[in-house]
Amino acid sequence: xxxxxxxxxxxxxxxxxxxxxxxxxxxxxxxxxxxxxxxxxxxxxxxxxxxxxxxxxxxxxxxxxxxxxxxxxxxxxxxxxxxxxxxxxxxxxxxxxxxxxxxxxxxxxxxxxxxxxxxxxxxxxxxxxxxxxxxxxxxxxxxxxxxxxxxxxxxxxxxxxxxxxxxxxxxxxxxxxxxxxxxxxxxxxxxxxxxxxxxxxxxxxxxxxxxxxxxxxxxxxxxxxxxxxxxxxxxxxxxxxxxxxxxxxxxxxxxxxxxxxxxxxxxxxxxxxxxxxxxxxxxxxxxxxxxxxxxxxxxxxxxxxxxxxxxxxxxxxxxxxxxxxxxxxxxxxxxxxxxxxxxxxxxxxxxxxxxxxxxxxxxxxxxxxxxxxxxxxxxxxxxxxxxxxxxxxxxxxxxxxxxxxxxxxxxxxxxxxxxxxxxxxxxxxxxxxxxxxxxxxxxxxxxxxxxxxxxxxxxxxxxxxxxxxxxxxxxxxxxxxxxxxx
Numbered sequence: 001x002x003x004x005x006x007x008x009x010x011x012x013x014x015x016x017x018x019x020x021x022x023x024x025x026x027x028x029x030x031x032x033x034x035x036x037x038x039x040x041x042x043x044x045x046x047x048x049x050x051x052x053x054x055x056x057x058x059x060x061x062x063x064x065x066x067x068x069x070x071x072x073x074x075x076x077x078x079x080x081x082x083x084x085x086x087x088x089x090x091x092x093x094x095x096x097x098x099x100x101x102x103x104x105x106x107x108x109x110x111x112x113x114x115x116x117x118x119x120x121x122x123x124x125x126x127x128x129x130x131x132x133x134x135x136x137x138x139x140x141x142x143x144x145x146x147x148x149x150x151x152x153x154x155x156x157x158x159x160x161x162x163x164x165x166x167x168x169x170x171x172x173x174x175x176x177x178x179x180x181x182x183x184x185x186x187x188x189x190x191x192x193x194x195x196x197x198x199x200x201x202x203x204x205x206x207x208x209x210x211x212x213x214x215x216x217x218x219x220x221x222x223x224x225x226x227x228x229x230x231x232x233x234x235x236x237x238x239x240x241x242x243x244x245x246x247x248x249x250x251x252x253x254x255x256x257x258x259x260x261x262x263x264x265x266x267x268x269x270x271x272x273x274x275x276x277x278x279x280x281x282x283x284x285x286x287x288x289x290x291x292x293x294x295x296x297x298x299x300x301x302x303x304x305x306x307x308x309x310x311x312x313x314x315x316x317x318x319x320x321x322x323x324x325x326x327x328x329x330x331x332x333x334x335x336x337x338x339x340x341x342x343x344x345x346x347x348x349x350x351x352x353x354x355x356x357x358x359x360x361x362x363x364x365x366x367x368x369x370x371x372x373x374x375x376x377x378x379x380x381x382x383x384x385x386x387x388x389x390x391x392x393x394x395x396x397x398x399x400x401x402x403x404x405x406x407x408x409x410x411x412x413x414x415x416x417x418x419x420x421x422x423x424x425x426x427x428x429x430x431x432x433x434x435x436x437x438x439x440x441x442x443x444x445x446x447x448x449x450x451x452x453x454x455x456x457x458x459x460x461x462x463x464x465x466x467x468x469x470x471x472x473x474x475x476x477x478x479x480x481x482x483x484x485x486x
Contacts, residue, residue, distance in 0.1 A: 003039055003044070005023075006022070019048065027067050027084070032078050041055045041059065123441040125440045125476070127473060145367040145371060149363055163357065164192065166362055168369040172372035172373045173187075176377070176378075182309030183310050183322055185322075189341055193336075195327070196221075196325060199339050200323075202353055204231040211234065214228045214235055214259070215260070215290075219268055220267065221260070221267055228260075244272065258290060258291045259284075263281075264298075264299040266410075268445070285317075285319045292311070295323045297328065298328045300385075303385055323339055325338075329377075329381055330368075334364065336360055336364065391467070398470060402475050416463040417459055419458070419459050421445075425482075428457060431477075443459040460473075
């Protein structure tokens, strides 16, 4: 047979790869049968009008992958073990469905919000929540900190880091938490994670068996609900009030092994757990031999006064796991969080984490460590508090002006969103749809509730909008909000 090659010198793909690809396709399709001899390198180079070294390189690649074999003094032949497939160049058959495990089927069945193409489906005004004020981040400082390590031959870049995290970062976090949040910890108590999801997943693997109860707030963190359910636990939920989880309403027969709470700023309703409830929750955990996971997702973003001390600082029995993140105050794409673990959980957690994750990128951790230890973090945080505080105040004023008594929300000035509660009978799905028709995206609160018939609510994030967008967005929302006189 005559083998023909088509070489495109304008193609950005290297010529030897073009030769390799065409020879590989000919072998897989059966055009070059097992045992057949390939043309000599000199001949094929002349026919294809390419250098002999190009053909030799393609042959070497095919031999390394087992498609061909060289025979001394004889030439290059298609390997006998290659079985031609006439449809080798056809589209992949996507009809095959592997049999998933029970865990896999559960994961697939969990409801998730629909993925959006935000570039193609961007509304005029989007009250998305949890976004950082990207244009205010000190990128010049961040680039300098990163380049500090990229421009050196530092040994840390040539090896894997600890599964527990880069020690200077753990030390910087511990120093900050002790000073600013009243957390009781040492650097060895801190473990770096890729985010709350990873932390909760590992904790669930370590602490929860199928059928165990988990105490949670409603409304609450929907991804935590999903993870606990994936581990086949039973969610015992309590509706929160203005002061967070009502500890005195925990059922007397509750046998929860773990409680997941947001005491500093309840997510997503708002509100702060008072000292009496914090102490009562600690007593409940001690009596029931339970662990408390304190999710302090935005505890640094408080606009009336300084940050509040953490629940963990009141713990004397080693029952509180403190969970924090940098996503809200630096940028979400950083994907860097941390845990402060009681001594009894440190070794089990780190060993479990090392099996699924060798650790976050050391370069990023080193830059964050310097960002903290050199004071950039707290200076940036002060600016964010002022800017976000102003945005929240503008949102509150607009809500009072345009919606007034038609809605209620937490007065606690913290975080990056406000959850609005409407009168009973309001159709929140209809509100979301009608607001979208007016170019405003708001978010239904129902997915964050566990009650069968939750109160109608809407979430409004304000961090990604400017003053005029906030005011105009609320004005348009108010135009479709029922007046409450029906």
